[in-house]
Amino acid sequence: xxxxxxxxxxxxxxxxxxxxxxxxxxxxxxxxxxxxxxxxxxxxxxxxxxxxxxxxxxxxxxxxxxxxxxxxxxxxxxxxxxxxxxxxxxxxxxxxxxxxxxxxxxxxxxxxxxxxxxxxxxxxxxxxxxxxxxxxxxxxxxxxxxxxxxxxxxxxxxxxxxxxxxxxxxxxxxxxxxxxxxxxxxxxxxxxxxxxxxxxxxxxxxxxxxxxxxxxxxxxxxxxxxxxxxxxxxxxxxxxxxxxxxxxxxxxxxxxxxxx
Numbered sequence: 001x002x003x004x005x006x007x008x009x010x011x012x013x014x015x016x017x018x019x020x021x022x023x024x025x026x027x028x029x030x031x032x033x034x035x036x037x038x039x040x041x042x043x044x045x046x047x048x049x050x051x052x053x054x055x056x057x058x059x060x061x062x063x064x065x066x067x068x069x070x071x072x073x074x075x076x077x078x079x080x081x082x083x084x085x086x087x088x089x090x091x092x093x094x095x096x097x098x099x100x101x102x103x104x105x106x107x108x109x110x111x112x113x114x115x116x117x118x119x120x121x122x123x124x125x126x127x128x129x130x131x132x133x134x135x136x137x138x139x140x141x142x143x144x145x146x147x148x149x150x151x152x153x154x155x156x157x158x159x160x161x162x163x164x165x166x167x168x169x170x171x172x173x174x175x176x177x178x179x180x181x182x183x184x185x186x187x188x189x190x191x192x193x194x195x196x197x198x199x200x201x202x203x204x205x206x207x208x209x210x211x212x213x214x215x216x217x218x219x220x221x222x223x224x225x226x227x228x229x230x231x232x233x234x235x236x237x238x239x240x241x242x243x244x245x246x247x248x249x250x251x252x253x254x255x256x257x258x259x260x
Contacts, residue, residue: 012223016189019226023184033098037182038194040094044086044174045198052082070156073163076147080163087174095178107177107231116224120233123220124240131241135248139207144249151255161243168238175199175218176225176234184226192222 050056057078065074095101103109113120134140145151147160175195183191196218203211221234250256 020188024188034186088170091178106181112228112230113233141252145246151250172231177231
């Protein structure tokens, strides 16, 4: 137990202390850019929730795509496009105008993750077996893939998974890039926990275990993002697990086998 306690302290308190020393320097504790970043992030989340969902497209434009290829996937592509604009493009403009910084200054770089890759791989090796176990539950196969027609054809599957992957890139950038790096200079390691609150909330409506797990994921990936100064370790984990969940769900339903 003593060794476990030391390990927990090493991967939490010690890492957060390093983050505080690296990021919080001469910046003021209260600043327009700090407050503005928080309010801006919340506005983007609210707009996405009310106007960037798949049903927004279906309710307003569904009748326009009934005769197009893969008619049911267009609402999901709209969701990804809305997230791309609200969680990546507009925050990038905010970063340039308010902070006068570049994407790489907010974690959009591969530099820095190689040293921590064993940690990311270890996390995947821990989570994947749990996903395999959960995949046998009825609720899992009913919920995934989120695009229920993904297993109808290779075209459906490939378009969906590409869109799904893009979504995780912009999601990681928004929470573990824009939010974390905008706030860390003022809040230090506390920025991780501030970010985790809205991050968990965007999981509302998903299975309970996944939503609960997003608390741990938010803290863990936020810590690693600040330590590596890159979001792409989190992107790698998210996409690997998400695609694995879809594949397992399709296997459980017998749909993947029919594609071969």
